[in-house]
Amino acid sequence: MTELNSEAKNVVPSSMAQVVTTMKYSLLDYLRGRRFFIMLIITALISILLTVLVGYYRPALFLADNLAFYNSWWGTSVTFVVVLSAIFFGGDAISGEFQNKTGYFGVPNPIRRSSIYIGKWLAAFVASAVMLGIFTAVTLGNGLYYFSSVPYQFGESFLFALFYMVAVLGFTFFFSSLFKSSSMSILVTAILFLFVFTLLNTLIVALVKIEPWFLINYGANIIGSVLMSPYPPHKTITAGVGFRGQPTTTTTFYASIPEGLAIMGIYFLVTAIIGLILFERKEFT
Amino acid sequence: MPFTDVPTIEAVKLTKRYGSFEAVSDLNIKIEGAKCVGFLGPNGAGKTTTLKMFTDLIRPSSGEALINGINVHTNKKAALASAAALIETPEIYPSLTPREGLSMIAEIRGVPATEIKKRIEEAVAEVHMDEWIDKRVGRFSKGMKQRIVIASALLSDPQILFLDEPTTGLDPRGMSEVRDIVKSLKSKKRLIFMSSHILSEVSDVCDEVAMIDHGKLIVYNTISNVTAKFAGGNNVVEVGLSRSIDGSILSKNILSLSGVVNAERVDDRNLKITYGGGLDAQERLLNDLVKLNIGVVSFKVASSELEEAYLKLITATL
Numbered sequence: 192m193t194e195l196n197s198e199a200k201n202v203v204p205s206s207m208a209q210v211v212t213t214m215k216y217s218l219l220d221y222l223r224g225r226r227f228f229i230m231l232i233i234t235a236l237i238s239i240l241l242t243v244l245v246g247y248y249r250p251a252l253f254l255a256d257n258l259a260f261y262n263s264w265w266g267t268s269v270t271f272v273v274v275l276s277a278i279f280f281g282g283d284a285i286s287g288e289f290q291n292k293t294g295y296f297g298v299p300n301p302i303r304r305s306s307i308y309i310g311k312w313l314a315a316f317v318a319s320a321v322m323l324g325i326f327t328a329v330t331l332g333n334g335l336y337y338f339s340s341v342p343y344q345f346g347e348s349f350l351f352a353l354f355y356m357v358a359v360l361g362f363t364f365f366f367s368s369l370f371k372s373s374s375m376s377i378l379v380t381a382i383l384f385l386f387v388f389t390l391l392n393t394l395i396v397a398l399v400k401i402e403p404w405f406l407i408n409y410g411a412n413i414i415g416s417v418l419m420s421p422y423p424p425h426k427t428i429t430a431g432v433g434f435r436g437q438p439t440t441t442t443t444f445y446a447s448i449p450e451g452l453a454i455m456g457i458y459f460l461v462t463a464i465i466g467l468i469l470f471e472r473k474e475f476t
Numbered sequence: 477m478p479f480t481d482v483p484t485i486e487a488v489k490l491t492k493r494y495g496s497f498e499a500v501s502d503l504n505i506k507i508e509g510a511k512c513v514g515f516l517g518p519n520g521a522g523k524t525t526t527l528k529m530f531t532d533l534i535r536p537s538s539g540e541a542l543i544n545g546i547n548v549h550t551n552k553k554a555a556l557a558s559a560a561a562l563i564e565t566p567e568i569y570p571s572l573t574p575r576e577g578l579s580m581i582a583e584i585r586g587v588p589a590t591e592i593k594k595r596i597e598e599a600v601a602e603v604h605m606d607e608w609i610d611k612r613v614g615r616f617s618k619g620m621k622q623r624i625v626i627a628s629a630l631l632s633d634p635q636i637l638f639l640d641e642p643t644t645g646l647d648p649r650g651m652s653e654v655r656d657i658v659k660s661l662k663s664k665k666r667l668i669f670m671s672s673h674i675l676s677e678v679s680d681v682c683d684e685v686a687m688i689d690h691g692k693l694i695v696y697n698t699i700s701n702v703t704a705k706f707a708g709g710n711n712v713v714e715v716g717l718s719r720s721i722d723g724s725i726l727s728k729n730i731l732s733l734s735g736v737v738n739a740e741r742v743d744d745r746n747l748k749i750t751y752g753g754g755l756d757a758q759e760r761l762l763n764d765l766v767k768l769n770i771g772v773v774s775f776k777v778a779s780s781e782l783e784e785a786y787l788k789l790i791t792a793t794l
Contacts, residue, residue: 202586203557209584216572216580223571223612295566296577296625299531299638301556302584475533475563 203301213297213310214317221280221318230279234272234322238329241268245333257338258420261345265330266415269348270408272326273356274384276319281363282380283373284311285470290373294475308470312364312463319356344417351414351451358407358455359384361463368469384408402444409446410454416445483558483635483667484508485530489539492525492691499525501691503539507684510665512658514678514699517688518790523671524563526688527640530669531561543636557585560634562642566625570614574600574624577613578631585632599627602657618645626654630661637661639670643677655681679782689790699777701754706785710737710750711758715765716774720744725770733764748778 204212221227241264245253253263285308288294297307327349334341363380370376388408395403402425403409416423427442446454490503500522507513517523528534530541532552541548546555568577578596587595600609603623613621622645629637639658643651658668658681672678678685679699686696695702704711723741730739730749735757738750751761758777765772 202588203553204583204586206553212580212583216569216576219576220569220571292565292567293569295533295564296568296581296628297584298533299556299561299563300581300584301553301586303553304532472535474535475528 206303206306209302209306210310210313213302213307214313217284217311217314218317221314226279227318230276230322231325233275234325237268237272238326242329242333245337254337257334257340258342258344258418260334260337261330261342261348262415262418264333265345265348265352266418269323269326269330269352269414270355270411272322273319273352274359276322277315277356277359277363278377278381278384280315280318281312281360281367282377283367284315285364285367285466286370286373286376287367289371289473289475298475304471305467308364308368308467312360315360315364316356319360320353323352323356342418344420347417348414351411351417351448354452354455355411355414358410358459358462361459361461361466362407365462365466365469368466368473371473396442396444400440400442402446404446404450404454407454407458409444410451410458412446413448413451416451417448422448482508483510483665484542484544485559485636485667485669486542486545487526487529487539488542490526490529490536490541491538492522492529492534493537498691500529500536500688503688503691503693505686505693505696507667507669507686507696510662510667511684512662512668512670512682513696514682514685515669515671515688516673516675516678516685516786516790517671517694521688521790522691523688524640525691527561527563527638527669527671530638531556531559531563533563558634559636559638560585560629560632561638561640562622562625562629563638563640565618565622565645567621568613568624568628571612573610573612574605574627575609577624578628581628582631587632595631595633596627599630600624602630603627604653619647619650622646623650626657630657634666636667637669639668641672642670643672643674651677675782675786679777685782687786687789694789698755699782700758703777703781703785704752704754706788710752711754712748712750712778712781713758713761714742714774714776714778715747715749715772717745717747718771718773721770725768729768730765733761735761 245264253260283290288297298304331341334345366380367376370379388406392403392406392409395401423445425442425444427440429438429440484506486506487503490500491498492500503526515523515526525534529536530543530548532548535549543555543559548555568574572580575596578599579592582592582595597609600606603626605620605623605627608616608620613624616624626642643654646654655677658670661668670678670682682699684696684698685702687694700711726739726741726747730736730747735751735753736749737752740748742748749761751757762775765775
């Protein structure tokens with residue numbers, strides 16, 4: 192092999208350039224992987240199912256007006272697409288470096304671990320955003336077919352969904368850094384987002400009757416709420432006769448947009464930073 | 477300045493604890509210059525742990541791992557700029573091809589963009605994986621992956637190379653090729669720190685040996701000094717010849733050479749010579765043998781001597 196001249200050897204790129212390099216090749220790995228293909232099929236299935244059901248049954252809830260359409264279609268489904276994408280692409284992004292031993296290839300190089308973490312996070316974000324993009328395109332296609340216009344609130348909702356993706360990916364990277372087993376990190380993140388947070392939200396509202404401002408999925412409700420006009424305030428409904436003749440009171444909480452953004456932002460910052468610290472300290476034993 | 481004229485690695489009171497267990501204990505060693513140092517020890521002795529501390533795969537509990545005087549854990553980018561490593565059996569992202577995986581490492585290490593393509597093709601050719609350069613790594617066998625990872629370590633032409641049992645998983649031809657690569661790196665003034673369980677491999681490619689047991693350094697010296705000191709006071713070298721020699725040459729000329737204690741024929745073209753003394757005596761013996769014009773084509777410390785020294789120094793495993 193020919194030798195490099197000594198000047199060439201000394202030029203280790205900046206950390207930012209190394210982040211871009213890590214992102215580029217991690218993304219390439221994602222895009223070619225079976226996982227991307229499966230997520231593509233899931234997104235396509237959700238899109239096709241909604242298209243066929245709405246097209247065939249023409250539900251009044253969907254077709255009442257422009258905003259109601261986007262609220263029913265997008266507001267109820269997009270968080271599922273976001274969470275699934277984040278789990279698929281971020282669930283084992285860091286734990287896989289340990290379990291699959293890919294970390295032994297990248298880490299013993301002149302690169303900070305933070306550059307690897309951020310690069311992989313960005314790759315997972317772009318791959319997830321592709322899924323969100325596909326679902327958005329199908330939503331817009333159907334919306335334009337039925338109503339020939341797109342309400343400005345949909346743009347806001349799209350940005351909130353993107354921000355929710357940022358927060359969920361922060362969370363998935365935290366669990367991915369916490370565990371060395373890929374399946375464990377994927378499983379815990381999936382259970383939390385698909386069941387635990389929803390269950391907690393329901394129980395806290397029903398039993399404790401307080402606003403669940405500390406739950407990320409409560410903050411994410413702004414994605415659907417912004418597609419309602421007017422923007423919904425907290426609602427307390429007293430109805431019927433409940434236990435021992437007492438009236439039953441049900442309160443539905445709606446996070447305001449600043450609250451929702453703050454909740455998601457804090458979740459992202461806290462979990463992403465803790466995840467990074469964990470990865471910095473974790474050992475390849 | 478990551479690159480210096482004399483490549484150096486140094487462990488200063490390097491210690492790694494897991495609870496009450498000390499995997500590496502107060503390790504002090506300084507290796508300077510272009511050479512290959514074999515790192516020997518039984519399973520669990522702390523070899524891989526030491527190499528991992530030099531490459532940021534684990535953090536020391538105390539002490540320092542220095543590469544060219546730079547602490548790996550406080551200034552990793554500068555420290556590892558001049559070093560490459562092959563620790564355990566790394567995996568490349570399975571959907572990438574060797575060309576892409578190596579491009580990633582080349583870009584991370586700052587190989588000039590204009591040289592990346594050429595360097596990758598050369599490195600892949602050196603490990604005889606040219607045919608597979610554009611196939612996805614996910615389908616490769618362990619040995620094939622090992623070759624690609626070795627190629628990645630060669631890519632940036634590192635001044636220092638950490639190798640953790642580099643021939644593991646390779647077929648005999650692959651093992652031989654890796655040894656040749658290590659030898660060629662030595663001739664390019666590189667410092668190679670290589671752990672291995674294969675003593676013949678170490679005596680074949682290394683100049684010096686460091687032995688570690690229960691996390692503590694037992695000895696660090698040239699192979700000839702270690703074998704002379706711990707294997708009966710004499711060294712044994714295996715000498716390869718290009719042609720068969722007469723028995724009288726053996727008994728009269730070789731046995732009468734200065735320092736030679738014993739000389740015997742292994743087969744028609746291989747001799748085993750026992751001699752007293754260290755490196756000076758070894759150099760003198762080689763010169764004398766060449767002067768005899770008997771067709772010397774190889775000259776190396778016998779691995780059995782290293783094994784004897786190893787067994788004396790490392791009394792029990794685990």
